[in-house]
Amino acid sequence: MHRAALLVLADGRFPAGGHAHSGGAEAAVTARRVRDVASLREFCRGRLHTAGLVAAGLAAAAAAGYDPLLLEEAADARTPSPALRQAGRRLGRQLLRAARAAWPSPELDALAAARPRGAHQPVVLGLAARSAGLTPLDAAYAAAYESVSGPVTATVRLLRLDPFDATAVLARLAADLDHVAAGAAEAAQRVPADGVAALPAASAPLLDITAEQHVMRPARLFAS
Amino acid sequence: MHLHHDDAFPDSHVHGPAGSAGEGPDGRRRALRIGLGGPVGSGKTATVAALCRTLRAELSIAVVTNDIYTREDAEFLLRQAVLPADRITAVQTGACPHTAIRDDISANLEAVEDLQDHLGPLDLILIESGGDNLTATFSKGLVDAQIFVIDVAGGDDIPRKGGPGVTTSDLLVINKTDLAPHVGADLEAMARDAKAQRGDLPTVLTAVKTAGGITPVADWIRERLAAWTAGPA
Ligand SMILES: Nc1nc2c(ncn2[C@@H]2O[C@H](COP(=O)(O)OP(=O)(O)OP(=O)(O)O)[C@@H](O)[C@H]2O)c(=O)[nH]1
Ligand SMILES: [Mg+2]
Numbered sequence: 001m002h003r004a005a006l007l008v009l010a011d012g013r014f015p016a017g018g019h020a021h022s023g024g025a026e027a028a029v030t031a032r033r034v035r036d037v038a039s040l041r042e043f044c045r046g047r048l049h050t051a052g053l054v055a056a057g058l059a060a061a062a063a064a065g066y067d068p069l070l071l072e073e074a075a076d077a078r079t080p081s082p083a084l085r086q087a088g089r090r091l092g093r094q095l096l097r098a099a100r101a102a103w104p105s106p107e108l109d110a111l112a113a114a115r116p117r118g119a120h121q122p123v124v125l126g127l128a129a130r131s132a133g134l135t136p137l138d139a140a141y142a143a144a145y146e147s148v149s150g151p152v153t154a155t156v157r158l159l160r161l162d163p164f165d166a167t168a169v170l171a172r173l174a175a176d177l178d179h180v181a182a183g184a185a186e187a188a189q190r191v192p193a194d195g196v197a198a199l200p201a202a203s204a205p206l207l208d209i210t211a212e213q214h215v216m217r218p219a220r221l222f223a224s
Numbered sequence: 225m226h227l228h229h230d231d232a233f234p235d236s237h238v239h240g241p242a243g244s245a246g247e248g249p250d251g252r253r254r255a256l257r258i259g260l261g262g263p264v265g266s267g268k269t270a271t272v273a274a275l276c277r278t279l280r281a282e283l284s285i286a287v288v289t290n291d292i293y294t295r296e297d298a299e300f301l302l303r304q305a306v307l308p309a310d311r312i313t314a315v316q317t318g319a320c321p322h323t324a325i326r327d328d329i330s331a332n333l334e335a336v337e338d339l340q341d342h343l344g345p346l347d348l349i350l351i352e353s354g355g356d357n358l359t360a361t362f363s364k365g366l367v368d369a370q371i372f373v374i375d376v377a378g379g380d381d382i383p384r385k386g387g388p389g390v391t392t393s394d395l396l397v398i399n400k401t402d403l404a405p406h407v408g409a410d411l412e413a414m415a416r417d418a419k420a421q422r423g424d425l426p427t428v429l430t431a432v433k434t435a436g437g438i439t440p441v442a443d444w445i446r447e448r449l450a451a452w453t454a455g456p457a
Contacts, residue, residue: 017330020318094330157319219294223316223331 052147062126093118264355321354
């Protein structure tokens with residue numbers, strides 16, 4: 001395996017559709033809950049320890065070779081908002097296209113055949129990591145990082161934040177990212193014995209509610 | 225006049241069913257995909273609408289719009305009933321219209337794929353970019369050829385300024401020539417500057433909203449389509 005593949009997978013420029021999504025940041029900006037660097041930092045910390053942790057657990061389990069279709073169900077159970085389910089599957093479909101070009105594998109082909117309309121993005125991310133020869137912990141890192149890098153990039157555009165301050169938000173979250181990724185990978189190890197119930201199921205009700213409101217808005221810059 | 229780039233049809237490499245490969249999943253030559261880019265308000269949607277009206281009797285057409293903030297372009301086309309509703313799809317671009325047509329084309333490819341799934345084989349897919357700046361260009365993974373639409377009211381020095389859209393697009397449309405007298409635009413200078421920037425690549429000066437104004441653009445599409453259909457699958 002080549003660890004450097006993780007840099008490719010986690011690169012914000014990896015062409016998998018993420019640039020059109022804000023991870024709930026646009027809804028938070030609209031509601032003025034995120035309005036400056038400090039509130040962005042708190043938003044990201046909250047998202048990382050809830051949606052980010054859940055995504056990291058699913059990704060780690062998929063990277064460990066656990067049945068992606070069962071993980072799909074586990075992702076649905078952890079995603080009560082229909083808007084977020086739809087956004088997650090759409091992003092999963094787009095990631096699948098990019099991953100099959102970057103790291104072709106029979107497992108990715110099989111998932112694409114089983115879920116032509118898309119599988120949940122963290123599940124695809126984990127399987128992409130696996131196809132790239134990466135470990136479950138690597139996959140957890142990619143998912144956890146993405147849960148905060150997307151909102152930060154979107155907020156730089158939405159609020160015209162100083163990009164250096166915004167990047168510092170991500171840098172200061174490094175210890176939290178380590179913690180979340182390690183916890184997610186550890187939970188994924190317990191899946192063979194305990195089933196998908198072993199995976200994190202932390203919820204962020206406000207992200208769910210505002211995601212539903214966001215898709216109803218007639219004018220928005222980001223799809224989610 | 226040469227109508228085509230030497231690299232008119234990108235190397236076929238298979239990146240999934242709706243990548244740049246020339247062949248669809250059924251082995252038939254897939255639809256020709258044409259991108260329309262250009263500054264805000266230059267007449268991209270008006271061009272798409274006029275092309276649909278002119279070509280829909282002879283071709284099976286679908287449209288993808290890239291709306292920055294709303295679904296306005298898609299809704300305009302629906303209101304004008306230039307095509308049945310199921311032939312028009314809107315893609316959301318996330319504050320960065322050029323990213324969605326060049327750096328990360330995932331959402332647009334997905335829209336193309338969905339249209340093909342629902343409608344069956346198509347002849348032509350028009351992809352309108354969100355209004356952007358003079359550097360916006362389409363990826364070869366998304367389109368087979370691109371039209372850049374500017375207008376005389378945006379300043380008659382735009383062809384001279386150049387930029388990738390003006391210099392490298394497969395067809396440059398200088399639109400709203402009907403407004404030239406009102407805005408004091410020098411059409412001859414615009415044509416001359418475009419020629420200097422583009423060499424043998426074609427340019428048309430027209431007003432797509434006037435009667436017959438779309439004809440040179442529609443004729444160019446017909447030519448591209450003939451070459452595309454004749455090409456290797
Ligand atoms: N006079 C004149 N007006 C035109 C012509 N073509 C388009 N327009 C008008 O120019 C305005 C903008 O046209 P659109 O087709 O919406 O422009 P667009 O490039 O799609 O704009 P965005 O998608 O917002 O970037 C509309 O009011 C059109 O009616 C033309 O040939 N002559
Ligand atoms: Mg338009």
